[in-house]
Amino acid sequence: MDAVAASGGEVVFREFLSAIVLNAQAIADRLGLRLIDVQAAHLVTQAGPLTAGALAERLGTPTATTTRVIDRLERAGYVRRVRDPHDRRRVAVEAVPGGMGEADAMFEPTRRHLAALGERYTPEQVALMFDMFTFVTRAFKDATAEIRRGGEGR
Template structure:
């Protein structure tokens, strides 16, 4: 077996980080009686709040790759657990949007807060140029992974 291309060590580290973050998320889901998709839905809803966007059930389902029945089951399950609520849209009162409940945000903050704090502490060791490089790299990897053909070999 020949030597690996330059950068493969970083690819392997990124894969290891992805696995560890997935395990961390699975522990959160397990401790709170959730399915991993429930956690992804809550993250999508928190991201929407940060972006000042409102998500209908349809938009949430599309973001998670779920069909209509799966989305309805997901939102019903999260609503029964008190993690989300359905409300009229602020921008368009005809729409029903899904909103994350503050209790779900607090639950996530309690579990993920220490990891976030450690990550922020690590980032304090980098200057703005290095942070821009990290940001650019992670954004590029995210975009590459989001490509529909990202699972296909090049060529």
């Protein structure tokens, strides 16, 4: 981040991150959910069925907190608990087909505003940005894991 900080880009980058978080919070607010609930719903939608323990690990929350998240999402109709057909003691959380329609619709303004990328930049530049997003995503996941471990890994 030294090159970014030296160029004054750190301010822009922090504003970028803040805009993303506040956008997600606004969506959560409109849905009557918490930000962690929206993130959990996305994780289940992207990864497929997850046990509460696996979801807790990905969210970085205690299992009791994750259980409350699952309860809220289940009440809202976004996810459901299903028993493993091979081990009835195991329960997974899966997205309800079509259940994310309302939540997905809340992202429409974000999608619409981001569509302007195609008007402002060439297809090659857009591809480069998405490559950068992939790199930044991995960097944030790695940093998050390091922070949760207590900062080890430097």
